[in-house]
Amino acid sequence: MKHGLLDEDLFMDIAASSCNRAWQALEPVILHLRATRGDTVYENFEYMAVRGILFQRRNGSAYPRGTPRIRELGGPTAFGRRVAERRAETTGSDST
Numbered sequence: 001m002k003h004g005l006l007d008e009d010l011f012m013d014i015a016a017s018s019c020n021r022a023w024q025a026l027e028p029v030i031l032h033l034r035a036t037r038g039d040t041v042y043e044n045f046e047y048m049a050v051r052g053i054l055f056q057r058r059n060g061s062a063y064p065r066g067t068p069r070i071r072e073l074g075g076p077t078a079f080g081r082r083v084a085e086r087r088a089e090t091t092g093s094d095s096t
């Protein structure tokens with residue numbers, strides 16, 4: 001991204017939320033490592049997380065406007081039969 005090899009908007013549309021969750025989970029470990037090894041430890045990861053935060057603030061939801069959510073198409077039955085009914089057929093049990 002920072003060298004122009006990846007389109008930032010395309011990448012962040014796909015990966016911003018995952019990257020930010022990973023940063024939040026690993027931040028205590030990274031800060032500990034930086035205390036002994038310096039601020040350059042995982043700096044590209046930090047850069048990606050910062051770009052993800054800025055992308056999400058700028059764009060909000062990545063879900064395309066005008067596209068219905070699955071719950072609007074019938075929720076669990078959007079694909080036909082309920083998931084529980086298909087599972088019962090494959091396992092031989094009745095979980096409906």
